[in-house]
Amino acid sequence: APGREARPPRSPRRRRWRRRMTVLVILGGLLATVGLGLYAGMNSVYFVGTDDSGRITMFRGLPYQLPLGLDLYRPEYKTGIPAAALDPARRATLLDHKLRSQSDAADLVNQLELGQLQGTSAGS
DSSP, rough: TTTOOOOOOOHHHHHHHHHHHHHHHHHHHHHHHHHHHHHHHHHOOEEEEETTEEEEEEEEEEEEEGGEEEEEEEEEEEEEEEEEEEEEEEHHHHHHHHOOOHHHHHHHHHHHHTTSTTBTTOOO
C-alpha cells in the first residue's frame, strides 16, 4: 500500500529466540500440568502400610519414594497395632500397598482396630 513503510525482514537470530521461547513455554505448561495431576492424584488415594516403628498406618498418597528421600505419601492415621501381630497371610493382604479410597482405607483400618479382621494374633 502506498505511504506505508515496509518492515525490514526479521533476523534469523530473532526467529530462533522466539521459537526457543515458544518451546520453553509449552514445556513449562506441560510440566505444570503433569505436576498438578500428580499432586491431585497423591491427595486422592490412600494405602495401608507400616510406619517406621512397624505399626499399621493409613497413608495418603502414592506408595513410592523419589530420589533424595522425597516421599510421595504422608501418614494420615497411625494405629497402635504392630504388623507383627498379624498372621503372615493377613499381613501380606493388608500391607499390599493397594491404592484405596479414603473411606475404604479407613474402614479397613477401623475393622482391624475393632478386631473384625480375621488373622490377628490378638483377635484370634
